[in-house]
Amino acid sequence: MAHGGGMKVGRLDAIRSHLYANGPSTIQAIADAVGASLATIRRDLQVLEDEGAIDRVHGGARIAEGSSVEVAFQQRAKQNLGAKRALAAACYAALKPHGSVFLDAGTTVLQLARLLKVNPLPLRVFTNGLAVAQELIDVPKLQVVMLGGQLRSENASLVGPLAEAMLDGIWLDQLFLGASAIGPDAAIYSIDAAEASLNAHMLTRAAERYVVADSTKYGTLSTWKVAPLASAGRVVTDSGLPEEWQRRLSELGVEAIIAEPAGDAA
Incomplete structure (x- = not known):
């Protein structure tokens, strides 16, 4: 497995794919699906939220309502x-x-x-x-x-x-x-x-x-x-x-x- 940035990007994509496929998910479910620790997933979700890709919901996350383009606008x-x-x-x-x-x-x-x-x-x-x-x-x-x-x-x-x-x-x-x-x-x-x-x-x-x-x-x-x-x-x-x-x-x-x-x- 690659280490560093490439691995992280792959993980962020995997989280987004999981949320697209499964809808709103708990942090535990995302961690299980992606194969990473809860602490890592929490950090990743923060990055994705800052980018406007996801919304945090109680105990988990979902794909953002608007596209990233709408969010940027x-x-x-x-x-x-x-x-x-x-x-x-x-x-x-x-x-x-x-x-x-x-x-x-x-x-x-x-x-x-x-x-x-x-x-x-x-x-x-x-x-x-x-x-x-x-x-x-x-x-x-x-x-x-x-x-x-x-x-x-x-x-x-x-x-x-x-x-x-x-x-x-x-x-x-x-x-x-x-x-x-x-x-x-x-x-x-x-x-x-x-x-x-x-x-x-x-x-x-x-x-x-x-x-x-x-x-x-x-x-x-x-x-x-x-x-x-x-x-x-x-x-x-x-x-x-x-x-x-x-x-x-x-x-x-x-x-x-x-x-x-x-x-x-x-």
Whole structure:
């Protein structure tokens, strides 16, 4: 038998396979099936739980309800939640009833969808985000349209040539676009090529364009350039935005909407 990391990975796979095949299992049953001590299994279960692969239940474990992709997306959705909610509230205040609005697949824009769910407005909502569409199922006053295209699992988003072609047939009153990074060159960046291409396309199809990114993303880089920030017209960010960036936005003719955190919002 191999020792070290390889053995551990094999054991983790064996635990997952056992839980898939047998459903929720006690630690003892898992230990018996895998041939390891209870202490080792407990450590392994902790690793698998941290990865989002399993859920711990009383005295044992089961395969996690969501896939690891969903778990990763949910983890991102929970990061800086207070700031995201504040940004979402500022976006909500800018919404124009009876208009057509595009909500992208980012986790900050997802918070805007959640606000719309609680306080519906008469809107036509277009999105390429599965999580956004799910939030808005059966919300009164809203018409929801999803772009078609290739499913990008990391972001639960639809991207690619079909999605871009569909955008060509739509004109939007407002676009709310998240960003992975706002580069030192004052351009919007994304971590994915197809996402970047679709985002650039979105910016050409809307009258009012809002880039939604908290202040920590300014001056950072991601791999794929989407478009110059000046092509957006407005940014929604928080009061942590450095003065230097406030000056730069002003020089670029980009309006900065500063969201104030809602007291002790978690």
